[in-house]
Amino acid sequence: MFNLTSPLKSQPLLFPLTSKSTIIMTSSNPSPPPITVFASTTPDYDRAKAVKQFDETKHGVKGLVDSGVQKLPPFFVHPPETLSDLKPRPGSESEVPTVDFSAVETSRAAVVDQIRRAASTIGFFQVINHGIPPELLERTVAAMKKFHEQPAEERARVYRREMGTGVSYISNVDLYNSKAASWRDTLQIRMGPIAADPEEIPEVCREEVRAWDKEAVRVGELVIGLLSEGLGLGAEKLPEMGLVQGRVMVGHYYPPCPEPDLTVGLTSHADPGALTVVLQDHVGGLQVRSKDGWVDVKPVPGALVFNIGDLLQIISNEEYKSADHRVLANCSNDPRVSIAIFFNPGEREKTFGPLPELTSAEKPPLYRNFTFNEFITRFFKKELDVEVVGVEGYGKLCVERKLPSSTEVRVIMKKPVPNVQPRDLPPIGLYVSEEVSDDDDPIYEYASEELHTPDQSQTQTESLAENSAVQEKSTNHVISQNAAATTPSAPVQIPFKPPSQQPRMGQPKTPATSSKFRPKQTIRRPRASTNSPSNPPATPPPDTTQTQSTSASVATSEETFKVAGSEAIGMNFIPTPVSKNQKN
Ligand SMILES: O=C(O)CCC(=O)C(=O)O
Numbered sequence: 280m281f282n283l284t285s286p287l288k289s290q291p292l293l294f295p296l297t298s299k300s301t302i303i304m305t306s307s308n309p310s311p312p313p314i315t316v317f318a319s320t321t322p323d324y325d326r327a328k329a330v331k332q333f334d335e336t337k338h339g340v341k342g343l344v345d346s347g348v349q350k351l352p353p354f355f356v357h358p359p360e361t362l363s364d365l366k367p368r369p370g371s372e373s374e375v376p377t378v379d380f381s382a383v384e385t386s387r388a389a390v391v392d393q394i395r396r397a398a399s400t401i402g403f404f405q406v407i408n409h410g411i412p413p414e415l416l417e418r419t420v421a422a423m424k425k426f427h428e429q430p431a432e433e434r435a436r437v438y439r440r441e442m443g444t445g446v447s448y449i450s451n452v453d454l455y456n457s458k459a460a461s462w463r464d465t466l467q468i469r470m471g472p473i474a475a476d477p478e479e480i481p482e483v484c485r486e487e488v489r490a491w492d493k494e495a496v497r498v499g500e501l502v503i504g505l506l507s508e509g510l511g512l513g514a515e516k517l518p519e520m521g522l523v524q525g526r527v528m529v530g531h532y533y534p535p536c537p538e539p540d541l542t543v544g545l546t547s548h549a550d551p552g553a554l555t556v557v558l559q560d561h562v563g564g565l566q567v568r569s570k571d572g573w574v575d576v577k578p579v580p581g582a583l584v585f586n587i588g589d590l591l592q593i594i595s596n597e598e599y600k601s602a603d604h605r606v607l608a609n610c611s612n613d614p615r616v617s618i619a620i621f622f623n624p625g626e627r628e629k630t631f632g633p634l635p636e637l638t639s640a641e642k643p644p645l646y647r648n649f650t651f652n653e654f655i656t657r658f659f660k661k662e663l664d665v666e667v668v669g670v671e672g673y674g675k676l677c678v679e680r681k682l683p684s685s686t687e688v689r690v691i692m693k694k695p696v697p698n699v700q701p702r703d704l705p706p707i708g709l710y711v712s713e714e715v716s717d718d719d720d721p722i723y724e725y726a727s728e729e730l731h732t733p734d735q736s737q738t739q740t741e742s743l744a745e746n747s748a749v750q751e752k753s754t755n756h757v758i759s760q761n762a763a764a765t766t767p768s769a770p771v772q773i774p775f776k777p778p779s780q781q782p783r784m785g786q787p788k789t790p791a792t793s794s795k796f797r798p799k800q801t802i803r804r805p806r807a808s809t810n811s812p813s814n815p816p817a818t819p820p821p822d823t824t825q826t827q828s829t830s831a832s833v834a835t836s837e838e839t840f841k842v843a844g845s846e847a848i849g850m851n852f853i854p855t856p857v858s859k860n861q862k863n
């Protein structure tokens with residue numbers, strides 16, 4: 280899954296491309312020399328052109344390594360705020376527990392407890408003795424490695440950004456939108472609810488990935504049952520919600536990196552779906568963010584790594600935690616291979632939200648109900664759309680628009696917002712609307728009255744039950760600090776209209792409740808698109824990369840919006856509902 284940290288979390292600022300950056304590396308070397316990155320900052324460096332050229336080779340990062348590169352192409356160099364934070368806390372790996380499933384039969388309650396504890400703290404755990412034959416796991420990793428190490432022409436045959444066939448080999452899903460590329464290539468395969476035609480899956484790994492998917496579903500369902508018990512819901516409740524039917528598999532290949540201190544393998548993100556399982560090889564580099572800092576998820580032979588996704592965090596009303604995680608650039612001599620499966624609901628129109636069993640007057644729902652369709656659309660909109668970044672001054676809601684180039688547009692809401700508390704803030708996508716006017720300039724509009732005026736006529740309970748809003752994690756994080764500083768009074772629950780009544784993209788405005796803001800710079804966006812995450816356009820339009828080189832414009836492909844700034848791998852494969860005559 281997109282900061283990008285999570286699509287739901289605060290994003291680092293864009294990499295300033297206009298000036299030379301000096302990065303002081305904090306390594307074990309007592310006096311590390313400052314590393315000066317001239318790369319992306321050289322005035323005549325045409326980043327957009329370089330990115331496009333790289334993409335058009337269709338050979339991925341592996342192709343670069345095979346060509347003998349010793350220095351990173353500049354567009355792989357990450358910003359100082361990422362690079363200065365690449366080490367884990369020493370000795371912290373023990374925080375990700377390893378759970379032995381051979382005890383499920385004999386001591387189920389103990390296993391449930393171990394999983395519950397991990398899911399509600401660090402959000403990650405490893406599972407051993409899960410019953411998947413070790414040879415199958417080894418064969419699957421070897422087959423995926425073989426795919427990525429085929430002759431470049433073979434790989435190039437499936438190198439594509441569009442997902443129509445359900446199979447795509449790609450380097451950096453967000454290549455055209457991210458602030459910096461990552462040292463990794465990926466083979467993505469849709470496994471459910473409508474699996475890719477097996478003939479489309481590269482033969483070199485076809486049999487293995489299908490067998491791995493089958494076994495992973497079995498273990499995934501068991502894990503979801505145990506997680507369900509951990510919530511006190513019995514073993515059936517979560518499994519009955521069909522959370523493993525929509526599946527995307529990603530086979531990542533992280534080639535050895537010549538300058539691993541200047542880039543990453545996979546940027547920090549949280550997975551948006553319900554649950555993820557990762558089969559990783561021996562190399563290592565996966566890290567999860569704990570409350571005290573980054574923690575290694577060390578390879579354990581034969582183990583599967585499980586992590587809670589955003590959807591399960593929401594369903595569990597935050598009993599379970601969807602944690603940020605990342606992969607460091609590979610500093611070993613061996614390539615790293617990992618194969619993840621994202622478990623998502625199979626039905627996009629089904630409604631999700633905190634389970635009523637998990638809410639009460641003391642534990643009110645922290646999110647409102649939504650369809651998975653809506654959730655995932657918001658996920659993909661998040662990075663490029665307006666984002667609340669803080670409360671400035673006395674209760675002024677500050678939103679910021681981030682673009683894939685060096686443009687940032689900051690909009691300060693004029694209306695004071697007293698008593699803003701993290702939980703009171705609305706989901707941004709539902710409240711900030713954007714229009715393309717006649718001259719193609721977007722107009723930002725904030726329905727301020729509607730949003731922030733508490734409706735005193737409703738009781739708190741009613742407002743929570745009927746109108747509780749989906750909360751942005753990023754909003755929560757950022758606002759909670761700022762709001763605490765500016766609004767010390769007790770939280771006030773502010774009711775919101777149901778999403779269907781909120782201003783949306785392209786809907787007519789209500790002048791009485793709107794304030795208009797014009798961004799400082801012209802931003803060109805498509806007038807309309809019918810593309811959906813499951814139905815992306817064939818290719819980025821020709822001007823996509825070019826727009827990135829000009830700081831005042833934004834990519835014009837709907838697909839690039841959806842994956843914007845995100846490494847939400849595989850989520851552009853969001854499954855469509857299974858039609859009656861099709862099955863997995
Ligand atoms: O490669 C890994 O170990 C993790 C992959 C991951 O987090 C993802 O694909 O979302």
Ligand SMILES: [Fe+2]
Pocket residue numbers: 280548549550555604
């Ligand atoms: Fe992930």
